[in-house]
Amino acid sequence: MKTDIGLPDAARLSADLEEISRLVDTSRPGWSRVALSEVETDSRHHVAALMRAAGLDVRVDNIGNVIGTLSGTGSDRRAIVIGSHTDTVDGGGRYDGIVGVLGAIEVARMLRESGIRLSHDLRVVDFYNEEANRFELSCLGSRALAGSLTSTHLSATDETGRTLGAALAAAGYDDPLNATRWGDDEVLGFLELHIEQGPVLERAGLPLGIVTSIAGISRFRTLFTGRRDHAGTMPMSLRHDAGCAAAGVVLAVEQIAGSADQAVGTVGSVTFTPDATSVVTEAALLTAEFRSPDLGWFSLARDQIAEIAAKEAEKRGLTHEVTWLPWERPTAVDPRLSSAIERSVSALGHPAAHLYSGAGHDGVQMAKLGPIGMIFIPSRDGRSHCPEEFTELDDIVVGVHALARSVITLDQEGLS
Ligand SMILES: [Zn+2]
Structure with missing residues (x-):
């Protein structure tokens, strides 16, 4: 079986990052692409087009998750899921979530270009509305996939008195609670590449972090x-x-x-x-x-x-x-998935730190559907959720390579 995946294409990743960073609300500070805004809808059309061009079979579900599938050759119907989000906070940056979506699309291209066919389906997801929206709710898309979005969430109101349900309906998602949830046996593992959003990796001089849990x-x-x-x-x-x-x-x-x-x-x-x-x-x-x-x-x-x-x-x-108030418990990262990431990273010759995530992620919801794992790459000065947010292209390339290698390891070894 062919397993020798090539390197990510740095110039292509750089162009992708540059292109999506133009799809922002120029009337707001930083690189704003907040959920339920026009520019965010445009950007998800853009992501869907990138997925199609990468050879993925694309659909948009009832709440706006953009899901691209690369069919596997094996009989295990559980999918390997990779991806992140492309919405930002108001006044946010160009890397939070975005690197994980564009990196996941790059993994699909790398697999195709290397002639590698996975045994499992690969699902690349741009999760809808990960950041806290004006209804003070985050992770809408992954919540819906995990079956934890409720009618109580949809009746939350913004400062104008409009409900979240009405805002979603106006965006074209008028039945977000139905036909969006994934089954309990659909996910073999969820892997997310994300910027660290803190200073640990940069201070340690390490290119990669393997996440141990989400706070x-x-x-x-x-x-x-x-x-x-x-x-x-x-x-x-x-x-x-x-x-x-x-x-x-x-x-x-x-x-x-x-x-x-x-x-x-x-x-x-x-x-x-x-x-x-x-x-x-x-x-x-x-x-x-x-x-x-x-x-x-x-x-x-x-x-x-x-x-x-x-x-x-x-x-x-x-x-x-x-x-x-009702709280989110810490979310465990699956040790088998962490070990698969660790072996993949060391096979590529990269040192990595183990660290926990202080920020919330879609993984908190995805953990309800199956094992999760996360790979972090450094953030300059530990800055995030601000216009200064920055990650070196070289670090992004290493992160995408680690993600691609981890996908192959998971595909071949499963989680036994
Ligand atoms: Zn994020």
């Missing part, structure tokens, strides 16, 4: 309620200042995450009522999140937040409540 995300709200008083006349010792208690929790988020081995914590907003310097703050509402690949750590962090919030409230005679 869980747990968000909470804390409301402190005290007493509104005159800011000039009420002595400090007699105040019930809700704002000062919120400040204690802000610093606690930093301290709790900062003292863990693998965790980050971020305060998103603090709202004071009233927001005037002449009045002692009566109510303070804080929103924050923790991320970690360590499932057990979250309960520890939650206990600490509960304890500190209670202490801050008690000190000042306030009432308080801490509300934890």
